[in-house]
Amino acid sequence: MTSYRIGIDVGGTHTDAVLLDETNQVMAETKAPTTEDVSRGIYQAMRDVIESAQVDRTRIDYAMLGTTHCTNAIVERKRLNTVGIIRIGAPATLAVKPLIGVPDDLRTLLGKHVYIVSGGHEFDGREIASLDEDHLYEIAHEIKGAVDSVAITSVFSPVSDNHEVRAAEIIREILGEAIPISLSKEIGSVGLLERENATILNASVVNVAQATAEGFVAALKEEGIEANVFFGQNDGTLMSVEYAKKYPILTIACGPTNSLRGASFLTGKENAIVVDVGGTTTDIGVLAQSFPRESSLAVEIGGARTNFRMPDLVSIGLGGGTIIRVNETDGTFTIGPESVGYRLPEKGLVFGGDTLTTTDVVVALGRANIGDRSKVAHLDKELLRRIYDRMVEMVEMAVDQMKTSSGDAPVILVGGGSILLPDQLRGASEVMKPEHLGVANAIGAAIAQVSGQIERVFSLDERGREQTLAYAKDLAREEAIKAGADPSDLTIVDVEDVPLAYLPGNATRIRVKAAGPLGSASAEQYEKGNVIP
Incomplete structure (x- = not known):
């Protein structure tokens, strides 16, 4: 019998959901506004996609969630x-x-x-x-x-x-x-x-993660779904509920990484630059062997300087709801960073609203066909062209910023706001707009593998280089199994080995990531010794 999986990803403007069959074909997709209470938007998107798919709910075996709960708790200083x-x-x-x-x-x-x-x-x-x-x-x-x-x-x-x-x-x-x-x-x-x-x-967001996990599981049960639940983490892979409760900070920035993984899946590209255009921001990241490239810099979360793993991203204030302000006196303009967000259907000019947005610009120039174009027919076309050129230039500069060489690179456009951008960009060898690009983030959550990563300093004098690398890989595999991966089908997807010349004992910093498909064994079983890797 066919089994299904749900993928849900929470963005700043919309919460996207998809339902995939066992061959990862999209059966249904939906977008719901991201509500102030994030959970309500998640549950609404979940119900909408289930209702739209009209499948046997008892055959939905997996549910994957990429959530901003922990990020919001830290940024808002609430529920800590x-x-x-x-x-x-x-x-x-x-x-x-x-x-x-x-x-x-x-x-x-x-x-x-x-x-x-x-x-x-x-x-x-x-x-x-x-x-x-x-x-x-x-x-x-x-x-x-x-x-x-x-x-x-x-x-x-x-x-x-x-x-x-x-x-x-x-x-x-x-x-x-x-x-x-x-x-x-x-x-x-x-x-x-x-x-x-x-x-x-x-440690400060453990309760938030627990409440989110338990709420999501309860909401699924209300819909008659007894699914295995997994959370997206910020390396583009999944982790079990128990693992998420223990390491909730790893959910931070999982949204953009889900989009990168979804872009890779939809295009078959393993190495590319992904431009994810949402309602409020555009996130640009790099795919390296189908996984997001990690940042080597310290990152700030809610203003606090940290050094845990994070995807290497550039975010710019450009999205489908970004507000355009024009100085009527001299014809100058500003683009964002303010956005009408999920209120675009009521605030945008093409929908009968009173706010000029980037969506109005592309509709007025004939580059998109949504809303009522006649409502923007009065706008100065020359001014709109200058605004549009500046919008494209913002993205091209960000794409260049993410490159590691001067040559052109393939670019994948995803996100509901990708209608803002043309089919060609300077610095891009090709620009791809795959089918289902508007819900690439939810697809990325649904198809993701489970990973485990370790990063430690080892003394090569103790075991020798080869044995030390083998030991580090074993530790990474153990972490992947604890996170919910199938012990029998694990792959080492990344190895980084940096000698530390200032340390004695021939020291080296080794980072290893292992990944694999979802397994039936739980982290609890593994930790009790019931599963042998």
Whole structure:
């Protein structure tokens, strides 16, 4: 019997949903406005696509969600956990307190229970000081009942995680097994302050992730659907509900990466530049072997500087609802960054509204056929052409910014706002507009594989290069299985090996990503030893 899967992705303007059959053919697609309460928009899109497809609901086996819940919680400073923040690094790190590089309002919210404990390691794995377990027990008793999440960061834990692991054992001993604990060695890479911030943010959105997951599962059950639920993460792959609850920060920026994966699937292109035009912004990213290229820079989330993995993206304030302002005196104009967003059908001139938008420009110039063109017939065509040329130039400059060489590269246009752009762009060897481009993000969520990634510093003197790489690959495979991948069908999709000349022991930083199709074994089964990779 045919089985189906639902893919849902939340954008700034619209929440898109698709229903695919077992051969990944699109059975139905829909767009719903992204509501202030994000969950309502998700449930509406889900119901609409199910109703449109008219399939047997008992045959919907998988549901994938790319959500902005965690991003919104951090940006809006709402629904955040009360976090116990423990840094292991005294006496070496006492001069710089935790939450450096975090905006004052967010520091006030999260910085009520901050502790620095003796311990941590040097860059070569030697102890800075022995772990002060007595102090940890004191902290555990002090924060019991006062916090509902804990973030633990130790100096150079990507080199040696012994102190973080032991600290977590002590916290659980006093606070119970149910307390969510975020360990920095699992969140960020080398670089104490940014890794610490990423870990704290992860700990702060655990409740949001849990409520989102449980709400989505409940909404599916209301529709009579008993599906396996997965969440999109920001490397373009999926993770199980349990994994998402543990690492919710990895859902941040999953929307653009879903669009990249969807663009690759729809065109069959493994290497290309993807231009995703939404209602508010245009996101430009790079496909490398069908997966998003990762950023090598520190990134800010809600104003907080972090160093966990993120896709390499450029966003510009250009979308289907972007507002155009014209100075009637001298004919100058500005494009955005303000947008009418999902209110375009009521605010745009071609729909009878009172606001000049980029959509009105392309309709008036005959480049798109939506709304009522007669409502923009009075506009100055020469002015519109200048505005349109500037819109295209904005995208071309962003595409050039993402290139690693001066040659032309293939460009894939996706997103509902891609009607804004022409079939040719400077710097593009070809411009592709695939079928179903308006819901490429939801398709990317639905067809995504499951991945696991590790990034650590290893001493090659201990095992030798080949054995160390093999060990790192095994660790990445374990992470993929925990996230929900099929243990029998895993592929290593990325290996990065950077020698660290300043460290002794022939040290090297290795990053490995493994990916595979969805598996039937759960992360819980794997962790209990019931699944053998």
